[in-house]
Amino acid sequence: MKTQFSRRSALAKLGGALAGVLTLSVARKAKAVVQKVFVSTTAPNGYDPTKHKWLMCIDDNKCIGCGLCVEACKRENGVPEGPYFRTWIERYIIPKPKPGSDQTRGEALVDSPNGGMHGFPEPPLPKDQIEHAFFVPKLCNLCENPPCVQACPVGATFRAPDGAVLIDPKYCIGCAFCVQACPYGSRFLSPVTKTAEKCTLCYHRITRGLKPACVEICPAEARIFGDLKNLPAADPLQKFYEKNRVQVLKPHLGTEPRVLYAGLDKEVR
Amino acid sequence: MMRPFKLPPQILRLVLLTLAIVGSYLVARAFLTPPSFGQYGWYRGAALGEIAARPPVFAGKKACDECHSDILHKLAADAHKTLSCEACHGVSREHCDNPDILPVKATGSHCIRCHEANPARPAWFKQIVVKDHYSGKCTECHVPHEPTKTP
Numbered sequence: 001m002k003t004q005f006s007r008r009s010a011l012a013k014l015g016g017a018l019a020g021v022l023t024l025s026v027a028r029k030a031k032a033v034v035q036k037v038f039v040s041t042t043a044p045n046g047y048d049p050t051k052h053k054w055l056m057c058i059d060d061n062k063c064i065g066c067g068l069c070v071e072a073c074k075r076e077n078g079v080p081e082g083p084y085f086r087t088w089i090e091r092y093i094i095p096k097p098k099p100g101s102d103q104t105r106g107e108a109l110v111d112s113p114n115g116g117m118h119g120f121p122e123p124p125l126p127k128d129q130i131e132h133a134f135f136v137p138k139l140c141n142l143c144e145n146p147p148c149v150q151a152c153p154v155g156a157t158f159r160a161p162d163g164a165v166l167i168d169p170k171y172c173i174g175c176a177f178c179v180q181a182c183p184y185g186s187r188f189l190s191p192v193t194k195t196a197e198k199c200t201l202c203y204h205r206i207t208r209g210l211k212p213a214c215v216e217i218c219p220a221e222a223r224i225f226g227d228l229k230n231l232p233a234a235d236p237l238q239k240f241y242e243k244n245r246v247q248v249l250k251p252h253l254g255t256e257p258r259v260l261y262a263g264l265d266k267e268v269r
Numbered sequence: 270m271m272r273p274f275k276l277p278p279q280i281l282r283l284v285l286l287t288l289a290i291v292g293s294y295l296v297a298r299a300f301l302t303p304p305s306f307g308q309y310g311w312y313r314g315a316a317l318g319e320i321a322a323r324p325p326v327f328a329g330k331k332a333c334d335e336c337h338s339d340i341l342h343k344l345a346a347d348a349h350k351t352l353s354c355e356a357c358h359g360v361s362r363e364h365c366d367n368p369d370i371l372p373v374k375a376t377g378s379h380c381i382r383c384h385e386a387n388p389a390r391p392a393w394f395k396q397i398v399v400k401d402h403y404s405g406k407c408t409e410c411h412v413p414h415e416p417t418k419t420p
Binding site (some may be wrong): 031049060065092093122137161168169202203204207211213221 | 299315317318351385388391394
């Protein structure tokens with residue numbers, strides 16, 4: 001049988017195709033409207049996250065425990081009042097062993113009154129009983145394999161290509177699974193927004209070419225921050241890891257942190 | 270003679286129902302997935318820009334250098350070279366935009382904050398026991414911008 005082409009069938013087919021194209025464009029417009037209502041987008045400010053790789057280093061021999069970084073972080077990021085910190089300082093006091101005991105040291109005392117924001121009181125031990133005492137600044141460890149991202153049930157927390165582990169506040173449902181999952185305790189549930197919050201590496205600053213607030217304010221240069229993909233030859237970061245032997249916190253967890261510490265003691269967790 | 274295969278009506282209903290469910294899911298997904306989802310990974314790419322949209326609070330030492338390079342030169346030549354201006358003078362972004370708004374006046378409490386003796390402070394760091402040191406003002410004997418000099 002021969003296929004018959006008539007004007008009627010050709011017109012009908014053409015009309016159908018046209019209707020299809022028209023509904024497609026209408027659907028596209030409808031989609032755009034729906035997306036505008038449900039998800040707003042802001043124009044990126046010319047920052048390409050694939051062209052940077054941030055690294056934070058901490059020279060623990062230099063930290064003087066002044067708490068300026070904690071205060072600056074709270075101020076810069078509008079962290080809620082109270083026991084909520086994106087960065088904090090811990091004080092480790094390792095007492096001398098009891099005379100006659102077979103130990104090299106006593107049990108470490110760790111404190112962080114108000115995150116170390118207003119400094120530290122006199123240690124609870126007299127000076128002659130202290131073997132070692134030092135401060136350790138803590139923050140998000142910027143893991144290569146972040147457990148918090150694994151734990152998030154809605155995909156609100158993620159690791160950006162530049163190494164920052166961030167939270168999408170519009171997606172976060174405030175279940176706090178990530179708070180439990182973080183082995184470094186660097187997340188909290190904000191009493192204001194009811195979503196999880198954490199160190200963003202001052203994302204609003206680093207994308208504008210500024211240093212994070214804690215690095216900017218540290219008077220002892222204990223915090224060193226840089227971009228591994230755009231590293232000038234005489235960068236303090238380069239000097240830091242050429243000069244020091246570095247380690248990370250809790251390496252046995254396989255989280256591969258991107259916060260490197262120099263001069264850490266074995267007691268530090 | 271073989272009868273042509275005909276889908277049993279109950280199966281047909283199931284197939285149609287499945288298609289309707291899957292179809293409505295696909296339509297909803299097409300409409301509700303944010304456009305930037307999957308731009309960098311399994312998350313909303315636009316979130317990066319939104320997080321970065323926050324205005325910075327601290328102005329940074331470079332901003333101070335634009336007008337106060339003389340003081341910064343003094344600072345860089347002495348022991349306080351690692352200090353950021355805003356560590357003692359407070360957040361100065363408003364002062365950058367309008368020089369009439371003065372930053373916080375630095376006082377002796379800023380000196381003590383770092384230099385009060387504490388066994389946990391590193392030994393290389395200059396520390397004093399304030400009550401045994403002196404009861405007057407720090408600036409009577411020390412110049413904050415050039416700490417090794419005397420006024």
